[in-house]
Amino acid sequence: MNRRRIVTMALAVVAAVAWLGSFAGAEALARRVVAPGAPGQGGMINLPHMVNDNAGNQWRIYQGGWLQQTGNMPLYSQGAMLTINGAQPNVGQNMARLDPESGEVVFENLTGNGVSVTRRILVDRDKNWVRYIDVIRNTAGREQTVNVQLTSNFNYGLQGGRGVSDPRRKGQDVGWVGQTHANGMAVVEVYAGKGTKMAPTVNGQPQNNNVMAVLQVPLKPGKEAAILHLHASAPNLEAGVKLVEGVKEKDLLKEVPREIRRLIVNVARSEGFVGEIDVLRGDMLDVVELKTGDQFKGTLKETGFALETFYGPVQLPTDRVVGLMNVGRFRPRQLLITADGQIFGGNLKKQTIDLQLTSGQVTQIPLAQVSRVGYRKRDGEKEQEEWTYDKPVVVMRSGERVGVKMPAAPLEVVTRYGRVSLKPESVAAVVLVSEEHGAHEVHLTDGSRFTGLLNAEQFDMVLEAAGAGGAEQTVKFQTSGISRMQLAGKVAEQDEATPTLELTNDDVLVGTLQGKIELATAFDTISVNASEVKTLTHPPQTVSDVTVTLWDGTSLSGQLQDQGLNVALLSGAKLKVPVANVVKYEQPQPQPSATMVEKIKEFVAELNADDWKKRDRAQAQLVQMGQAAATVLKQVRDAQPPEAQQRIDAILKELEAQKSARPAAATAPAVTLPEAPALIDN
Numbered sequence: 001m002n003r004r005r006i007v008t009m010a011l012a013v014v015a016a017v018a019w020l021g022s023f024a025g026a027e028a029l030a031r032r033v034v035a036p037g038a039p040g041q042g043g044m045i046n047l048p049h050m051v052n053d054n055a056g057n058q059w060r061i062y063q064g065g066w067l068q069q070t071g072n073m074p075l076y077s078q079g080a081m082l083t084i085n086g087a088q089p090n091v092g093q094n095m096a097r098l099d100p101e102s103g104e105v106v107f108e109n110l111t112g113n114g115v116s117v118t119r120r121i122l123v124d125r126d127k128n129w130v131r132y133i134d135v136i137r138n139t140a141g142r143e144q145t146v147n148v149q150l151t152s153n154f155n156y157g158l159q160g161g162r163g164v165s166d167p168r169r170k171g172q173d174v175g176w177v178g179q180t181h182a183n184g185m186a187v188v189e190v191y192a193g194k195g196t197k198m199a200p201t202v203n204g205q206p207q208n209n210n211v212m213a214v215l216q217v218p219l220k221p222g223k224e225a226a227i228l229h230l231h232a233s234a235p236n237l238e239a240g241v242k243l244v245e246g247v248k249e250k251d252l253l254k255e256v257p258r259e260i261r262r263l264i265v266n267v268a269r270s271e272g273f274v275g276e277i278d279v280l281r282g283d284m285l286d287v288v289e290l291k292t293g294d295q296f297k298g299t300l301k302e303t304g305f306a307l308e309t310f311y312g313p314v315q316l317p318t319d320r321v322v323g324l325m326n327v328g329r330f331r332p333r334q335l336l337i338t339a340d341g342q343i344f345g346g347n348l349k350k351q352t353i354d355l356q357l358t359s360g361q362v363t364q365i366p367l368a369q370v371s372r373v374g375y376r377k378r379d380g381e382k383e384q385e386e387w388t389y390d391k392p393v394v395v396m397r398s399g400e401r402v403g404v405k406m407p408a409a410p411l412e413v414v415t416r417y418g419r420v421s422l423k424p425e426s427v428a429a430v431v432l433v434s435e436e437h438g439a440h441e442v443h444l445t446d447g448s449r450f451t452g453l454l455n456a457e458q459f460d461m462v463l464e465a466a467g468a469g470g471a472e473q474t475v476k477f478q479t480s481g482i483s484r485m486q487l488a489g490k491v492a493e494q495d496e497a498t499p500t501l502e503l504t505n506d507d508v509l510v511g512t513l514q515g516k517i518e519l520a521t522a523f524d525t526i527s528v529n530a531s532e533v534k535t536l537t538h539p540p541q542t543v544s545d546v547t548v549t550l551w552d553g554t555s556l557s558g559q560l561q562d563q564g565l566n567v568a569l570l571s572g573a574k575l576k577v578p579v580a581n582v583v584k585y586e587q588p589q590p591q592p593s594a595t596m597v598e599k600i601k602e603f604v605a606e607l608n609a610d611d612w613k614k615r616d617r618a619q620a621q622l623v624q625m626g627q628a629a630a631t632v633l634k635q636v637r638d639a640q641p642p643e644a645q646q647r648i649d650a651i652l653k654e655l656e657a658q659k660s661a662r663p664a665a666a667t668a669p670a671v672t673l674p675e676a677p678a679l680i681d682n
Contacts, residue, residue, distance in 0.1 A: 012246035045098050051104050051123040057233065059130055063274040064091040065107045065119040067130055067231065069183050073182045075154055075233050083149035085113035102255055114140030115219075120260070129188075133256065135263060136226070137221035140582040146217045148227055150200075152602075153210045154187055156180040160237070161204045161211070164244040166192070172199035175230075175247075176211055177240035186240035189213065191228035193249045193267030200266070210581055217265060224261035228252060250278065279323045279337055280374030288355050289372040291326075300375060301354040301362060304468070305336055307477075309346035311402075312475035315467040316344065322381070324353075326371035334367070335400075338465070339381055342393070365496065391464060394477055395484040397414065397433060402475070403464035406487060413442055415452035417575040426571035429486040432479070433542045445488045446570035447498065454479055492570075501567060509577070511569035512587060518561035519548060526556055530566070531591035538582040546579065551590035551628055592628045600625065600632045607644040622651050630655050 048060040048068070058066045069076035082089060089110035097106045103122060110117040118135040161178035175190040179483040191213045204211035217225050230247070234240035241605055252267055280287055287295040305324075307318045323337040327345075336344045351371060352364040394402045411422045411430070422444070431441040432454070439451040456479055461565055463473040494500070494510065501509040513530035529549060535549040547557045564576040565585075592600065606618035622629050630652060637648045 012392050036461055043098060044095050047094050047096060051127045052122060053128040055128040060125050061121055062107050063094050065121055075180055075182060075185060075187050077153045077155045079152040079231050081151045082134060084115050085147050087113050089117045114144060115146060129230045132229050132258060134227045135224055135225045138221055141221050143220045146219055148215045148217055149212060150229055151210060151212045152189060154180060156182040157209050158206050162207045163202055164241055168195035173202060176202045176204050176246040177244060178204055178211060179237040184236050186234045186237045188232040188234050188243055189241040190244055190247060193252055195268040196266050198266045225265045226260060228264050228267050279393045280372040282374050282376035284376060286376050287374045288353055289369060290369050291371045296355055298355045301356050307336060307344055307346040311477050314344050314473060316465060320465060322375050326370055342403045343401045345398060382434055392487045394482060397481055397483045404461040405464055407461060412455040413452040414455050415450055417577050417633040420573055420575060422573055424487050427487045428489055428491050429484060433483045443491060444571045445492055446571055447491055447494050448508060449508040451505060497588050498538050499587040501582045501585045504583060507567060509567055511567050513585060514568050515564040519556055519558040520561060521556060521558035532593055533588055534590045536585040540581060544579050551592050588633045590630055597632055600629050604636055607647045608641050619647050619651060623654055625656060
């Protein structure tokens with residue numbers, strides 16, 4: 001080959017390389033492909049933004065944050081489209097911001113009906129899914145329930161689909177999987193984490209090409225909430241269902257900033273984390289991780305853990321402990337994590353960790369050099385995501401979660417309605433640290449909630465965990481150090497028959513009015529039995545004026561002679577509520593008057609008459625009385641003979657059918673426990 005030909009070929013290669021380089025540079029500039037979750041160059045990017053995952057999918061993110069899938073047989077044509085309060089958020093420009101630390105595409109300052117929205121979108125190459133976190137702020141200046149609608153459209157019609165149920169909450173779904181006509185490939189939509197209290201309503205129909213999920217998010221003025229959702233594809237329907245069932249909360253929340261994580265309302269906090277640190281666990285062997293990052297594996301030889309805490313000495317047997325970690329920058333302390341998710345914080349008396357290496361040598365590792373310690377998983381042990389707190393537990397401001405036995409003494413609470421003595425078993429939880437106000441939030445098992453102050457400087461409690469030799473361990477919790485105290489834990493479900501008293505400051509009492517109400521009307525003072533009141537409303541611009549509706553529809557307006565209403569809660573506590581604090585009282589099943597009660601009892605007696613005509617006539621009369629008779633019939637049923645009991649059951653069934661045929665009434669306000677705060681913040 002002559003020299004001239006070699007030079008010509010070299011120049012051609014250089015030109016081709018230069019051309020390919022410029023093309024690749026332009027293509028990279030257009031796509032801005034950055035590995036999600038890894039540090040990279042941030043800044044503003046043009047749209048569409050394109051990212052490839054490890055399954056061969058290419059995901060394109062367009063203006064406003066909706067996504068599209070491209071490649072061979074792409075399933076998503078328009079995914080994760082967001083509608084807020086019936087309208088799509090306004091988008092100002094065809095650009096977004098690329099977060100240099102997380103690789104998320106961030107759309108900021110989207111505006112909608114009474115809200116502003118920030119969308120954070122991450123294409124996870126390893127998981128082959130797209131994760132969205134939509135942060136919604138209420139800008140309406142009033143409390144509102146924000147209607148959030150997520151819609152995905154597909155290139156191929158759906159052969160069928162199914163919701164994926166939440167294993168921790170019966171009757172609700174966390175996701176949806178649809179099988180398409182594209183060789184049976186499936187679209188995968190995850191709308192909530194397992195165990196969440198905010199579940200979506202999902203509508204995906206076969207022979208259609210879209211799916212829609214709706215969530216209702218209550219928001220106070222100026223407050224924020226975030227919705228997390230995933231979008232992916234799978235080879236078939238069953239693979240898609242397994243994908244949803246296998247999603248763990250710690251994967252959903254991986255590398256999500258703390259300030260964003262605490263806003264997410266449709267994913268329960270993963271208890272596999274202490275703060276931002278994952279709880280270390282061994283597989284076949286126990287593990288000790290040093291602050292240098294080195295890990296020693298073998299068998300831990302500790303016989304127990306003696307911990308000195310600020311609420312007293314605590315002893316834990318090794319078979320209850322699953323992990324240990326050192327936290328705190330200036331004065332480190334140890335956290336012991338138990339198999340049921342409890343966390344004890346303090347200083348270990350023993351300053352070494354004894355570990356037998358696989359070689360047989362036992363080494364003593366100085367505690368000051370240890371970062372984390374993890375035991376191997378034991379047979380029958382629950383997964384970290386299944387750790388629950390259905391027993392009494394005290395959550396400290398410093399993050400500890402300490403299981404305790406139910407206190408014996410009542411809880412004394414000072415409220416705006418006076419001092420209240422509460423049986424511990426009637427208390428679902430008391431939240432002592434609230435973002436809304438400085439008072440304590442009391443949540444009762446009957447659904448009542450109100451603010452007040454616990455009238456105790458400390459609480460003497462017995463730990464649920466036994467000490468050495470099975471002895472009880474008594475500790476003293478300072479009230480100022482408690483973040484949340486959960487006792488009974490569960491709140492009764494409320495329905496349309498639940499009597500409620502709505503008060504100012506968002507307090508809700510679940511119970512009934514007691515005694516007599518003296519109402520000074522324009523012409524006379526009317527005495528009313530409180531049990532006969534169906535509704536009582538108090539105009540906010542007045543002090544003592546009310547409007548009362550009785551069981552028979554009678555409506556009275558006037559001024560209450562007594563400025564307080566006597567209330568008996570379903571949980572047993574009694575309060576006297578100032579009229580000035582009342583917004584509305586509703587008793588869906590008021591008691592009829594004494595005269596009417598006697599009349600109903602007369603008809604009930606005839607239900608067992610010898611003459612069948614009398615029995616039929618009495619039954620018809622009771623049905624004609626309507627809902628007023630239902631309360632009395634339920635009260636007297638068990639004392640009646642079999643014939644009368646059968647007829648009462650038939651009457652109640654007919655009255656219930658009549659009520660169902662009417663337009664649905666608003667149910668009682670939902671009262672649920674707030675999520676527990678983040679564990680540790682060092």
